[in-house]
Amino acid sequence: MNKEFCTYKQALALKELGFDEPCFGRWIEPTELSISAPSDDKYCQKQHEVTWTALALLFQQAFRFFREKYQLQHEIVYDMSDDLTNKVYVYTVFGTDRSEEYKTYEEAELECLNTLIKIVKSK
Amino acid sequence: MQQEFISYDQALALKDLGFNEKSLAYWFNETPLNPEGQCLVYYRKPYDNVGITNGIIREYGWAPLYQQSFKWFREKHGLYVDIFVDDNKTFGFMITHFTSEGRVDSPVKYNHITYEEAEQACIDKLIEIVKL
Numbered sequence: 345m346n347k348e349f350c351t352y353k354q355a356l357a358l359k360e361l362g363f364d365e366p367c368f369g370r371w372i373e374p375t376e377l378s379i380s381a382p383s384d385d386k387y388c389q390k391q392h393e394v395t396w397t398a399l400a401l402l403f404q405q406a407f408r409f410f411r412e413k414y415q416l417q418h419e420i421v422y423d424m425s426d427d428l429t430n431k432v433y434v435y436t437v438f439g440t441d442r443s444e445e446y447k448t449y450e451e452a453e454l455e456c457l458n459t460l461i462k463i464v465k466s467k
Numbered sequence: 468m469q470q471e472f473i474s475y476d477q478a479l480a481l482k483d484l485g486f487n488e489k490s491l492a493y494w495f496n497e498t499p500l501n502p503e504g505q506c507l508v509y510y511r512k513p514y515d516n517v518g519i520t521n522g523i524i525r526e527y528g529w530a531p532l533y534q535q536s537f538k539w540f541r542e543k544h545g546l547y548v549d550i551f552v553d554d555n556k557t558f559g560f561m562i563t564h565f566t567s568e569g570r571v572d573s574p575v576k577y578n579h580i581t582y583e584e585a586e587q588a589c590i591d592k593l594i595e596i597v598k599l
Contacts, residue, residue, distance in 0.1 A: 348535065408582070417551075423570070438552060
């Protein structure tokens with residue numbers, strides 16, 4: 345199930361940006377994702393106070409956070425490449441240009457989230 | 468956390484269509500004829516598959532996350548979803564697939580008040596398309 349969660353680095357960044365909602369687990373260090381039932385929320389939230397740990401949020405939770413807290417809407421679409429030779433995934437964050445092209449949805453999703461983090465950090 | 472998962476009816480429909488992947492929870496319904504009896508059960512650890520050992524999963528099915536469901540429609544049925552904000556600041560969705568003649572965008576639906584509403588309606592539409 346690890347692929348359903350944002351990376352450790354992204355989770356730390358989101359924590360910095362104010363993400364603090366119930367999750368299905370926590371990152372203890374870059375390689376250690378501990379998945380748990382949300383009934384363990386209090387424990388997770390407490391762990392969240394420790395600098396090097398972060399709540400392990402799902403991609404859908406991260407994107408909702410940006411929509412609701414920062415009004416940043418994104419789209420990831422499967423489309424023809426610019427040279428019309430392949431089908432590729434591209435993303436756009438509302439009001440910005442189309443991203444570069446990615447072979448997989450997961451790559452596009454990861455980079456889209458990094459872009460959202462960058463946009464908010466640069467404000 | 469229930470908002471992270473597709474509804475009970477949608478989960479049953481996906482199970483009928485062949486969805487059989489691990490999730491963080493499963494739907495349990497002690498009295499399947501009573502729709503009020505359904506509840507979402509979270510795994511304490513996703514790898515301790517209680518459901519698999521006692522047969523609950525076979526009987527009731529996983530509770531897929533929204534992101535898992537969309538991934539399944541992409542990978543299994545070649546149906547790609549775009550949920551967008553329209554000019555009226557409401558949400559819409561578009562389902563795309565590719566044929567030998569190129570890209571086909573259909574249907575495009577507008578006027579959902581929230582993103583979550585659009586997402587839910589989109590799952591219903593995807594189920595309807597695959598069932599056809």
